[in-house]
Amino acid sequence: MPPFEEIAAFISEKPFVATIIGVSALVALALAYVFGRVAWRASSTFFTRYVAPRPVEDVLTVVAACIATGVSAQGMWRFSEDVLGLDGPLRLLLFAFIEIAIITSAVRARRNMRENYSAGIDGIAVWVLTCLTAVLSSMDAGSLPEAVFRLAAPLVAAWLWERGMAIERHRIRGTGRINWRLTPERMLVRLGLAEVNDRNASEVDAHRRLTRVALAAKKAKALREGGAPERKVRAALAKLDKAMDQAVEHTGLAVDQTRQEALLAQIAALYNTSKLVDADPRVPWEQNHQPVPARALPPVLAELVDDDDVVYDTTPQVVDSAERARLMRAARQYWDRQIAKRIVPRTIDIAQEVGISLTIAREWRALWKLEPQAHSLIEALYQEHGIVDTGAFPAIADDRVLADTK
Template identity: 80%
Template sequence: MPTFEEITAFVTKQPLATAVIALLTLAALALAFLVLRVVWRAVAWLFARYVAPRPIEDVLTIVAASIATGVSAQGMWRFSGDVLGLDGPLRLLLFAFIEVAIITSAVRARRNMRENFSAGIDGIAVWALTCLTAVLSSMDARSLPEAMFRLAAPLVAAWLWERGMAIERHRIRGTGRINWRLTPERLLVRLGLAEVSDRTASEVDAHRRLTRVALAAKRAKALREGGASERKLRAALARLDKAMDQAVEHTGLAVDQARQEALLAQIAALYNTSALIDADPRVPWEPTADHHPVPARPALPPALVELVEDEDEDIEVLDTTPQVVDTAQRAALMREARAYWDRQISKGIVPRTVDIAQEIGISLATAREYRALWKLEPQAHALIEALYQQHGIVDTGAFPAIAPDGRVLTKS
């Protein structure tokens, strides 16, 4: 580099040349400023057009995929020189033909996604060409770690491209991903190792123990009504007693009113499953505005209507006030009511609400609740249907009973 004294001497000896050099320098600086300004504007336009509207994850995906593609292209550069023997301009023109094909297929796949909502054959071509370039570039590696690295780089680029396509597919279609039927969560639930709901372990255990009691009671009742042998009935009662002991011990059934009601609800549901075959639910799209269904049963005679309206109010009940009893006493009253109901049904008489209330000494509300559950059982249901078919009497809970000789009775 010339010193300051040499520059001063040159300016003194060659003033014209110095002026020309200064003008050329100023022109070069002005040209460089203009070029930098154009480049800056171009970069700013490209950023505002292609980068700014995209989410940050898409931008990072493009950057990472470009780096991985560069690594793959560098491996193909070495492969074309060492294996294919290409050199000079020929090597420069041909070394990255697979990478160019990958980019072309990726662009075509994205266009197919926007036009046909599917990547099509070009999406498959991206993965096929990526695997090809990964294998070829790794074959010229000098060590195993280098081979693994050259294998991984193109696959990483393809994976990032696939994830970007999945996001765009979701954005275009407006649909989510599929729900796999075989997932770890579903397998754990299937094996009984996980719960679908957010119940605690104690709640799940209590529910299962109460269900065991209800199922054991249903089994014992079915054997008794089916006339099973004494041995089978005794075994069923033993299982019921064991399940009840475990429920009382582990669920607090003796003092927990909510679980007592839950157990009674399960038993009621299991005992009356046969009533489901007579259910007639209405479909939600059935017209209701101008729909006038024909009554399924005829209206009651005036005398019977008066009897039904007045009977529950006129008959004296032993306990007309709301009863407050403990769990044991309530269970004893329910057993007595059930025994009375079974006796009357065996005689061919369907007890009325007031009959149950008078016989046991319970309120009308409690008797009506018991009767609503028990009248759905097959034997009682058959008697109620016979009353309707023979006498046209609709069950209201207070209809008169029918004697064996066909007489209508107002008292049991």
């Protein structure tokens, strides 16, 4: 840098040139300040809009993928010169066409994921083009380590992109990845080297020994009832005796009530296998509600009930919470009105009035009849008329109701 005296001499000798240089320097500083401020605002906006809302792992994934793509592009730069013979501006324009195609396919795949919930053909194109650029870059390598490095860099970028797509796929669909049928965990479980739950070794061993006893007992019972030769029956009983001895020794079967119940449950299940053929379980989603006749009255009260009082339950048994609350309010209002008239409604009356099933009406009536006023009426009916509250006794007319006994 020239000393201050030389700068002063230059300004005194060439004041016009010095003025132009000073003004140019000031303009350059002003432009640098303006461009720096614009760049700062742009970078802040970019960070606030695109970087800050994303998780840290997504940002690191993009950075690492960019670095890996740069390594791949550098390999294609050398490949285009050494193999294709490109030089100058043509080399600058054509060397990274595969990397640009990869980025384009990745962007399209992400858009397809957001719109169609699948990466589509663009997701496949990302992997195909990545493998292509990896092979081309490694072909111009000078050594085996360099070839492996150039082959691995694009694949790392594609893997990071795939993991980012998997996270976004899970975020959009709300589902995880597929569950492979052949995994190391399933193979170990299949071979008996691993457990599918969190039982410890002693619990697993006890369960297996108890199961061995139950199976031996079933086999011995089947041979004896099937008329098998005495030799086979004795062998089966000996096997059962041995399994029982081991179970008592290693599981504490003689003193552990829980394991005794578990063994009996297994034996009961194995002995009654044939009854499964005759089982007729009801389909849980079946909505066919057959009419249920009202509970029969005692013989003493049958003559007091008209034939028209027999009601069938045709109301569906399953309702939502809001509908159930509405029906309960209506039934309660009817109950209070009848109790105010000193009449105890029957289960059938409540079911007819509100339109509910006999089961629900009987359940609510069982709760409400314990209240003092209803209980006093029921007690009076029993003492004066001998009517036992079964939920189906006839209502007594107003002129036959006794006064409240308190």
